[in-house]
Amino acid sequence: MxxxxxxxxxxxxAALAGNTQGYWSGxxxxxxxxxxxxxCLGIILLLIAAAILAPWLGLADPYRGAIxxxxxxxxxxxxxxxxxxxxxxWGPHIYWxxxxxxxRDMLARLIHGGRLSLFIGLLPxxxxxxxxxLLGIVAGYRGGTVNTMIMRTIDVFYxxxxxxxxxxISGALGAGILNSIVSLxxxxxxxxxxxxxSVTTQVRSLDFVDAARASGAGAFTIIRVHVLNNVLGPIxxxxxxxxxxxxxLASGLSFLGLGTKPPxxxxxxxxxxxxxxxxxxxxVAALPGAMIFMVSICFNLLSDGLRSAMDxxx
Amino acid sequence: MSAPSAAAVAAPESSAQTTPxxxxxxxxVKHFPITGGILGRKVGTVQAxxxxxxxxxxxxxxxxxxxxGCGKSTTARLVMHLIQPDAGDLRVEGRTIGLNLTLRExxxxxxxxxxxxxxxxxxxLTIQDSIAFGPKVYGTPERxxxxxxxxxxxxxxxxxxxxxxxxxxxxxxxxxQRVNIARALALQPKLLLLDEAVSAxxxxxxxxxxxxxxxxxxQFDLTYMFISHDLNVVQYMSDRVMVMYLGRVAEIGxxxxxYGGARHPYTRALLSAMPSMDPAKRTMEAPLAGDPxxxxxxxxxxxxxxxxxxAEVVCSTRVPDLLRQPETAQHAVACHMADASSGHSRAGSGx
Amino acid sequence: xxxxLVDIRDLRVKFSGQRTVHALNGVDIALSPGESLGIxxxxxxxxxxxxKAMLRLLPPRRTTVAGSIAVDGQDVLAMNADTLADYxxxxxxxxxxxxxxxxxxxYTLGHQIAESVIRHEGCDRATARQRALDMFERVRIxxxxxxxxxxxxxxxxxxxxxxxxxxxxxxxxxxxxxxxxTTALDATVQIQILLLLRELQREMGMAMIFVTHxxxxxxxxxxxxxxxxxxxxxxxxxxxxxxxxxxxxxxxxLLASTVxxxxxxxxxxxxxxxxxxxxxxxxxxxxxPRCRLATPxxxxxxxxxxxxxxxxxxxxxxVAPAAA
Numbered sequence: 001m002x003x004x005x006x007x008x009x010x011x012x013x014a015a016l017a018g019n020t021q022g023y024w025s026g027x028x029x030x031x032x033x034x035x036x037x038x039x040c041l042g043i044i045l046l047l048i049a050a051a052i053l054a055p056w057l058g059l060a061d062p063y064r065g066a067i068x069x070x071x072x073x074x075x076x077x078x079x080x081x082x083x084x085x086x087x088x089x090w091g092p093h094i095y096w097x098x099x100x101x102x103x104r105d106m107l108a109r110l111i112h113g114g115r116l117s118l119f120i121g122l123l124p125x126x127x128x129x130x131x132x133x134l135l136g137i138v139a140g141y142r143g144g145t146v147n148t149m150i151m152r153t154i155d156v157f158y159x160x161x162x163x164x165x166x167x168x169i170s171g172a173l174g175a176g177i178l179n180s181i182v183s184l185x186x187x188x189x190x191x192x193x194x195x196x197x198s199v200t201t202q203v204r205s206l207d208f209v210d211a212a213r214a215s216g217a218g219a220f221t222i223i224r225v226h227v228l229n230n231v232l233g234p235i236x237x238x239x240x241x242x243x244x245x246x247x248x249l250a251s252g253l254s255f256l257g258l259g260t261k262p263p264x265x266x267x268x269x270x271x272x273x274x275x276x277x278x279x280x281x282x283x284v285a286a287l288p289g290a291m292i293f294m295v296s297i298c299f300n301l302l303s304d305g306l307r308s309a310m311d312x313x314x
Numbered sequence: 315m316s317a318p319s320a321a322a323v324a325a326p327e328s329s330a331q332t333t334p335x336x337x338x339x340x341x342x343v344k345h346f347p348i349t350g351g352i353l354g355r356k357v358g359t360v361q362a363x364x365x366x367x368x369x370x371x372x373x374x375x376x377x378x379x380x381x382x383g384c385g386k387s388t389t390a391r392l393v394m395h396l397i398q399p400d401a402g403d404l405r406v407e408g409r410t411i412g413l414n415l416t417l418r419e420x421x422x423x424x425x426x427x428x429x430x431x432x433x434x435x436x437x438x439l440t441i442q443d444s445i446a447f448g449p450k451v452y453g454t455p456e457r458x459x460x461x462x463x464x465x466x467x468x469x470x471x472x473x474x475x476x477x478x479x480x481x482x483x484x485x486x487x488x489x490x491q492r493v494n495i496a497r498a499l500a501l502q503p504k505l506l507l508l509d510e511a512v513s514a515x516x517x518x519x520x521x522x523x524x525x526x527x528x529x530x531x532x533q534f535d536l537t538y539m540f541i542s543h544d545l546n547v548v549q550y551m552s553d554r555v556m557v558m559y560l561g562r563v564a565e566i567g568x569x570x571x572x573y574g575g576a577r578h579p580y581t582r583a584l585l586s587a588m589p590s591m592d593p594a595k596r597t598m599e600a601p602l603a604g605d606p607x608x609x610x611x612x613x614x615x616x617x618x619x620x621x622x623x624x625a626e627v628v629c630s631t632r633v634p635d636l637l638r639q640p641e642t643a644q645h646a647v648a649c650h651m652a653d654a655s656s657g658h659s660r661a662g663s664g665x
Numbered sequence: 666x667x668x669x670l671v672d673i674r675d676l677r678v679k680f681s682g683q684r685t686v687h688a689l690n691g692v693d694i695a696l697s698p699g700e701s702l703g704i705x706x707x708x709x710x711x712x713x714x715x716x717k718a719m720l721r722l723l724p725p726r727r728t729t730v731a732g733s734i735a736v737d738g739q740d741v742l743a744m745n746a747d748t749l750a751d752y753x754x755x756x757x758x759x760x761x762x763x764x765x766x767x768x769x770x771x772y773t774l775g776h777q778i779a780e781s782v783i784r785h786e787g788c789d790r791a792t793a794r795q796r797a798l799d800m801f802e803r804v805r806i807x808x809x810x811x812x813x814x815x816x817x818x819x820x821x822x823x824x825x826x827x828x829x830x831x832x833x834x835x836x837x838x839x840x841x842x843x844x845x846x847t848t849a850l851d852a853t854v855q856i857q858i859l860l861l862l863r864e865l866q867r868e869m870g871m872a873m874i875f876v877t878h879x880x881x882x883x884x885x886x887x888x889x890x891x892x893x894x895x896x897x898x899x900x901x902x903x904x905x906x907x908x909x910x911x912x913x914x915x916x917x918x919l920l921a922s923t924v925x926x927x928x929x930x931x932x933x934x935x936x937x938x939x940x941x942x943x944x945x946x947x948x949x950x951x952x953x954p955r956c957r958l959a960t961p962x963x964x965x966x967x968x969x970x971x972x973x974x975x976x977x978x979x980x981x982x983x984v985a986p987a988a989a
Contacts, residue, residue, distance in 0.1 A: 023438050023481070206433045206434070207428040207430055207433045208433065208436045210396050210428070210434075212447065213421075214394050214426050215447060215448035215451050215500075216422060216448070216501075221451060225436075226436050226447075229439075230436065230437065230438055381852060381853065381854075488939065516708055516878065517878065517880075517919060518707065518918060518919060518922050518935060519935075520924070521923075521924065521933040521935035522936075524935075525932060525933050525935055543851070545852070546923075546924045546925045549929065550925075550928055550929055587852045587855070589855075589879065589882050589884060590884055590885060591908070591923075592884070593905040596884070596885055597859075597885060599860070600853070600857040600860050602853045602857075603857065604807075604823070605821040605823040606851060606853070608821075
């Protein structure tokens with residue numbers, strides 16, 4: 001017992017070195033070493049910051065159009081244009097990323113559009129994360145009849161494809177930002193609850209939960225101390241992977257006229273209104289799509305990085 | 315189970331009617347329903363524990379042996395009330411659970427160590443937090459609970475300064491099992507249920523942990539219920555041994571009698587199935603043929619009669635009572651051959 | 666004695682990947698036809714890796730194998746995919762700890778055995794099925810004809826292990842590798858399987874390598890025992906020699922810490938410490954950090970095998986060689 005092997009000494013030294021490190025700081029340390037995830041995180045933070053600070057960035061008014069400048073190309077890509085200020089009703093202006101079908105500045109609209117697009121992409125997932133985790137953890141921890149009731153109810157929502165469900169609920173509630181957030185929340189609760197239920201059931205069956213019960217702890221304490229910190233991670237990772245889906249669905253709803261209303265700048269809606277210009281200005285028309293694509297892929301890669309960083313064994 | 319069998323297994327202390335045994339179990343029953351179909355209809359029952367009686371006296375070690383499906387682990391979980399028993403009477407120091415003993419009090423006095431050292435520790439908690447969790451549940455202040463965790467780590471042979479803040483995956487199997495033992499001791503229990511606690515460890519590490527268990531027992535004045543499939547380890551650790559077969563007690567008695575003069579044919583088969591350690595005396599014939607029957611549909615009468623070389627008609631029709639043997643009061647056997655009035659042709663012949 | 670059936674020389678296996686493990690660090694095994702070798706070791710000693718290397722079952726991308734393995738005159742490490750497929754099952758066959766995982770759950774047992782026979786011997790289906798039935802009788806599965814049409818999950822653990830033995834032996838291999846085949850079984854079933862293996866091995870005249878962590882199991886089935894530690898064989902000899910007069914301190918420690926009834930009331934002589942991590946190849950004796958007899962010389966160089974008796978060798982510089 002008093003004898004300590006070489007391997008022990010090594011792990012001991014490692015433990016002493018990282019003595020004050022908690023689990024989450026370890027995760028952050030591992031994530032910080034993941035270049036792809038960090039690049040994605042950087043892009044996402046940049047976009048969020050730009051969206052929040054949009055009014056103070058000195059951009060053009062995203063609502064004011066200049067009919068004479070409609071569908072202007074991207075000056076530094078289009079050889080027939082030069083990147084000099086052109087005259088508009090509000091004064092001379094440079095269209096760095098071209099203009100839309102009403103001659104509004106695309107750069108301003110894309111950055112302002114991020115406010116709504118990111119908001120209705122993130123908020124439903126956040127809501128669903130809270131509600132879905134709650135349902136799933138309760139179902140998984142209690143098991144039995146409670147589980148059957150919750151999970152069978154959730155299965156009903158599973159019967160419909162998520163896009164169809166979102167359209168149906170939005171259609172029933174009527175167009176509008178709030179309604180599309182509500183409908184998307186409802187769409188995302190079932191998958192999150194199901195993941196939460198399955199990881200909770202798994203954790204519930206492990207001996208340390210029994211050991212905690214044997215210590216005389218009540219269900220609430222056990223969930224707080226022993227279940228939450230083992231299940232929230234996996235659920236969170238799953239939820240981040242849904243953000244991209246949420247953004248695409250939200251854009252889709254706006255595209256169909258069920259979400260944001262014109263002239264509000266929002267990427268999905270912009271994609272819709274610009275689609276008629278796809279032959280005249282393909283690059284400008286594709287810009288909102290490129291934004292949606294970039295943000296989705298970044299959230300997906302970030303969630304992948306998070307998953308591997310949270311694996312205790314690596 | 316019938317009443318007379320209950321009295322038969324009483325430990326010496328209780329028969330002397332001085333102090334009640336530390337743990338007294340009577341008629342413990344647990345049947346798990348097997349459900350099928352989308353509606354969860356009941357399609358069968360696993361008779362995991364079906365009428366188990368035993369006592370554990372303060373300070374002794376009761377070994378529990380048996381093959382998979384015999385109900386030894388379920389019995390431990392029933393004692394802890396991690397699973398709710400269907401029937402049965404459970405007393406700790408004479409106080410009945412649910413009557414004048416609360417679940418919280420029970421769990422303070424009885425703790426458990428599980429087989430899987432990794433699964434029984436929360437991977438997201440440092441080991442000192444895992445150990446301190448129990449005391450905190452009972453209202454010990456954070457600082458005091460941590461101090462106790464450090465003290466216990468030291469007691470189980472792990473340096474609290476270098477191990478306390480580690481996570482379970484940073485420890486070896488033997489070290490993790492030491493942590494589990496420390497965690498079980500954190501509530502200062504009187505009885506420790508060790509459910510295959512050393513079975514997953516390598517032999518050289520197993521010996522270290524067994525030594526530790528012996529030391530701790532003396533130091534903390536503990537009582538053990540030592541569950542294992544390893545007959546050698548049970549013999550080393552136990553004062554009395556209970557042999558289980560398909561949810562029932564086949565034989566219970568002092569370790570010398572179980573290993574030296576067992577009367578139940580299953581006990582004897584189990585003992586002679588142990589691989590020989592002597593190359594000159596290899597086992598020549600398997601004591602039993604076939605696998606243990608499925609506890610979903612256990613045989614009638616004596617559950618061992620399908621594999622017993624001495625089975626007669628009475629064995630398949632009547633359940634043998636767990637009867638105290640006239641020679642040694644502490645020795646009780648559930649076999650018609652050990653019951654002179656059973657009508658078995660070998661009854662009373664002392665086979 | 667002419668050349669052995671199995672001839673393994675200086676086998677080294679290194680796993681690379683997230684972390685490097687030097688699993689085998691120079692293993693030599695010579696096995697004659699019909700001989701039964703028990704490899705005894707704890708987890709991480711390299712005993713299972715040795716068996717897997719013999720069948721080339723180790724993941725090739727993460728594994729570096731050095732040394733030589735010759736079975737029945739064939740160089741195993743040089744085999745191409747076709748030769749390897751012939752060799753597996755026909756020359757060398759293996760049974761595993763968990764038959765539920767090793768058998769294919771979607772085919773009946775009869776079908777699986779017949780398939781293997783057809784592939785290796787090219788006979789027709791009726792003959793192959795007859796062979797499967799013969800094998801089921803040999804491994805003493807009750808009502809064999811009916812059980813041939815059973816799926817693995819319909820059988821109990823002991824019966825499944827018998828079925829896996831039938832599958833492994835269907836093509837009359839010259840060597841049977843057994844990787845802890847009784848560890849997951851109940852005591853009364855374990856002894857049945859051990860006796861069955863012992864009997865089949867003798868009847869069919871095949872060589873067997875039986876890997877186990879249980880001293881008693883090794884004693885029951887082996888003619889010779891090799892004790893492994895840290896990816897090397899540290900002692901090998903006739904079963905009686907190794908058990909009755911162990912020479913290597915690790916073997917001694919293992920015997921002393923293996924609990925049996927006679928030790929009641931005495932303190933167990935546990936080996937202190939934990940097995941080596943093998944992140945780097947051990948340059949000296951890998952047991953030295955836990956050894957009571959260790960001297961600085963132990964860490965300096967890998968100890969050579971020293972003869973301590975007739976056909977009994979130990980890899981320790983502290984043991985006295987037998988008077989030659």
